[in-house]
Amino acid sequence: MNINTYKAVIEGVLFLTGDEGCGVKEMAAILELPVKETEALMQEMMEQFDQDEQKGLMIVYLGGKYKLATKTQFKPYFEKMVSQAEASLSNAALETLAIIAYNQPVTRTKIEEIRGVSSDAMVRKLQAKALIKEVGREDTPGKPILYGVSEEFMDAFNLASLDELPDLQNIAQTSMEEDLFDAKYREEEDKPNESQG
Missing domain, CATH: 1.10.10.10 (Winged helix-like DNA-binding domain superfamily/Winged helix DNA-binding domain)
Structure with a gap:
């Protein structure tokens, strides 16, 4: 060659x-x-x-x-992708993102254990969109990469902190077929209206 x-x-x-x-x-x-x-x-x-x-x-x-x-000099252009993150992510990518958000720092192996399928492509896609980042290495043989969500993730989903993520116990009580955000919306609708007497 x-x-x-x-x-x-x-x-x-x-x-x-x-x-x-x-x-x-x-x-x-x-x-x-x-x-x-x-x-x-x-x-x-x-x-x-x-x-x-x-x-x-x-x-x-x-x-x-x-x-x-x-390249860092083009970062403002790459960040424009993030503004449309919610609309452009597939269900598989959103599922992977949720696992990382709730379990960080987490290895790709752990993500795959939870999802039950290979997640290499999803992890790469989320990294390309700057929604997750490497946060360190696990102190185990092979020192696998640990992933966590990025500041761009927080901005894209309008979160001030991870404490604002929906409570997992509440999510578990909803039907598995329900969309997480729909369930949260319905929960808000079901609250009694204090203005009604």
């Missing part, structure tokens, strides 16, 4: 690994190159992405992993 092909493969690998990222030894094995040569190639790509004004992405090196991230 020529150098441009190597770079194209690296870009694709970083996209596919998402928030997990890819270590230099893993990348070297994929490219079938020595580690030092891979490191030099990664450094060159980091500089190229950073200097290329036509790219909205950059390559970062965090926690021993290379990852794709959005």
